[in-house]
Amino acid sequence: MIRLKNVFWQRARKQEKPVLSDLSFSVPQGGFRWLLGPSGAGKTSLLNLLHIESLPARGDLEILGKPVSADTPRATLVRLRQRIGMVHQNYRLMPGLSVVDNVALPLRLQHRPEDEIHDEVHAILKWVGLGERIGVPAANLSGGEQQRTAIARAIVHRPGLILADEPTNALEEPQAHKLLDLFDELSTMGTTVLVATHNEALIRRLPRPSLYLERGRLVREGE
Amino acid sequence: MALPFSGRKDGLSLSEALPDRSLFILVAMMSFLAALTLTGATGARALSARWSGGAAQLLTIQVTAPDHVPDGAGSTKNATQKTRADLVVDALAALPPGTQVHRLNKEELAHLLAPWLGDANNSALPLPAVIEVRLPAGTDSPPTLEQTLNAQVPGTVVEHNAEWSSRLRALADSLLACAALALAAVGGIAALITALATRSGLSSRRDIIRILHGLGATDSYIAGRFASRTGALAFGGGLLGTVLAMAPLALLFRMAAPFAATSLQTATAAMPSWDTLPRLLPTDLLIGLAGLPVVAAFIGWFTTQVMVRLWLRGMP
Ligand SMILES: Nc1ncnc2c1ncn2[C@@H]1O[C@H](COP(=O)(O)OP(=O)(O)O)[C@@H](O)[C@H]1O
Numbered sequence: 068m069i070r071l072k073n074v075f076w077q078r079a080r081k082q083e084k085p086v087l088s089d090l091s092f093s094v095p096q097g098g099f100r101w102l103l104g105p106s107g108a109g110k111t112s113l114l115n116l117l118h119i120e121s122l123p124a125r126g127d128l129e130i131l132g133k134p135v136s137a138d139t140p141r142a143t144l145v146r147l148r149q150r151i152g153m154v155h156q157n158y159r160l161m162p163g164l165s166v167v168d169n170v171a172l173p174l175r176l177q178h179r180p181e182d183e184i185h186d187e188v189h190a191i192l193k194w195v196g197l198g199e200r201i202g203v204p205a206a207n208l209s210g211g212e213q214q215r216t217a218i219a220r221a222i223v224h225r226p227g228l229i230l231a232d233e234p235t236n237a238l239e240e241p242q243a244h245k246l247l248d249l250f251d252e253l254s255t256m257g258t259t260v261l262v263a264t265h266n267e268a269l270i271r272r273l274p275r276p277s278l279y280l281e282r283g284r285l286v287r288e289g290e
Numbered sequence: 291m292a293l294p295f296s297g298r299k300d301g302l303s304l305s306e307a308l309p310d311r312s313l314f315i316l317v318a319m320m321s322f323l324a325a326l327t328l329t330g331a332t333g334a335r336a337l338s339a340r341w342s343g344g345a346a347q348l349l350t351i352q353v354t355a356p357d358h359v360p361d362g363a364g365s366t367k368n369a370t371q372k373t374r375a376d377l378v379v380d381a382l383a384a385l386p387p388g389t390q391v392h393r394l395n396k397e398e399l400a401h402l403l404a405p406w407l408g409d410a411n412n413s414a415l416p417l418p419a420v421i422e423v424r425l426p427a428g429t430d431s432p433p434t435l436e437q438t439l440n441a442q443v444p445g446t447v448v449e450h451n452a453e454w455s456s457r458l459r460a461l462a463d464s465l466l467a468c469a470a471l472a473l474a475a476v477g478g479i480a481a482l483i484t485a486l487a488t489r490s491g492l493s494s495r496r497d498i499i500r501i502l503h504g505l506g507a508t509d510s511y512i513a514g515r516f517a518s519r520t521g522a523l524a525f526g527g528g529l530l531g532t533v534l535a536m537a538p539l540a541l542l543f544r545m546a547a548p549f550a551a552t553s554l555q556t557a558t559a560a561m562p563s564w565d566t567l568p569r570l571l572p573t574d575l576l577i578g579l580a581g582l583p584v585v586a587a588f589i590g591w592f593t594t595q596v597m598v599r600l601w602l603r604g605m606p
């Protein structure tokens with residue numbers, strides 16, 4: 068579950084105009100939301116904020132039911148981040164690590180047993196169609212392969228919240244549909260999902276409530 | 291099909307994510323320099339101690355016509371007739387207890403004078419007796435020693451070494467100051483370069499730190515992983531630099547060995563053989579050299595801990 072109340076966010080403290088202005092909305096546990104809006108509207112900024120890469124300048128923010136502010140202990144924020152799966156617009160893979168090692172990272176950071184990690188990681192890589200590419204360093208992957216690796220890494224640890232920033236823009240249509248159907252299925256199983264996209268066709272195919280941003284403000288919310 | 295899967299305990303395979311040759315090479319070069327400077331400083335300290343301590347305590351006494359038996363030497367009753375040299379040696383018994391008196395024998399004298407006289411054994415020149423007197427530490431020879439000796443054996447010359455000993459002491463002091471200054475400068479620069487190399491190596495890894503942070507890694511985990519990696523790199527570099535410095539260092543010590551002899555008798559013009567060399571290197575120098583890689587590792591580890599934690603503080 069996420070809840071925002073009059074949230075403002077700006078890049079640098081001295082910057083006059085906030086990138087995100089007066090955002091108030093909430094998504095219940097297991098909810099699926101499209102995050103829409105023109106380029107530069109602030110979709111990436113909002114997802115990064117929900118990933119707790121920075122803190123709101125003003126307003127109240129709650130992620131997975133926990134209030135997030137400058138007063139929240141660091142350890143709590145670390146545990147929260149471990150329960151979030153984020154697909155970044157630019158993937159943010161570890162370039163020197165292979166596909167398996169990249170996808171295994173969230174599980175290793177949670178000190179899961181290696182044999183369990185092995186099984187989970189291989190199963191998910193097979194599912195995203197990277198079963199033959201597991202040993203390849205991330206730096207040597209094509210854009211689509213990097214994106215699928217990033218998606219696998221975001222869901223391998225069964226997070227409570229999935230944040231995906233244009234997660235299918237490097238994928239073929241069938242692959243994109245397959246992945247979005249997975250996100251939708253995960254949301255019916257209780258995972259909260261936010262997907263930022265430009266792709267109208269995807270939205271028509273999977274009609275779900277949307278949040279529409281414009282110049283950092285929430286201008287529309289609903290179907 | 292066997293699936294490639296790195297079941298590493300460290301979980302991050304940072305050795306692959308962080309290939310940093312430049313840090314390794316820079317630390318190796320700095321350790322090389324530090325090892326040489328440390329050796330120079332140790333050598334300078336030993337030399338300076340010898341000069342300022344040894345010279346003051348050493349007297350050289352020359353007795354001309356040493357084998358001549360004086361007429362009225364009061365030896366009428368004695369069956370054994372004492373030579374001038376014997377008389378001087380007897381008189382020296384009055385010096386403080388612990389004083390070493392050694393009359394150079396013919397071979398030693400010949401050896402000492404060889405550079406000036408050639409084969410002194412076959413020389414027709416009348417050679418004086420040379421008596422080395424080493425006073426115990428903290429004592430001084432009586433200022434009237436030469437007078438006393440001359441009263442009994444006229445023509446005896448006492449070389450006090452006092453004048454050149456004070457010059458030597460000044461020289462030793464300035465040598466020591468230079469060595470200390472060089473050691474401090476090289477140590478400081480080496481530490482700084484190691485820290486800077488660590489820093490520049492890390493700045494290209496900032497995105498990795500950000501990724502790990504985003505995946506929910508704790509600060510101490512990230513800082514610890516990076517610090518042990520750079521610590522190990524710096525240790526390896528330090529080890530290589532120190533080992534490489536051993537060759538010129540051994541050469542230097544071998545050349546310096548003749549000057550390190552304790553007295554005229556043991557001084558040889560020859561250099562010691564290579565296999566005795568390890569015993570010639572002072573223990574404290576060996577300990578200092580062994581400590582260099584550890585110090586390099588600590589600088590790398592510490593700099594990384596500080597920098598990574600500072601960067602992480604910029605993220606919530
Ligand atoms: N690295 C950056 N530095 C400064 N401004 C940026 C940066 N990235 C984005 N912006 C600005 O922040 C605002 C929001 O951008 P962003 O969140 O990326 O929007 P979106 O993802 O909807 O395209 C825009 O005005 C954009 O110009």
Ligand SMILES: [Mg+2]
Nearest residue numbers: 110111156232
């Ligand atoms: Mg964006």
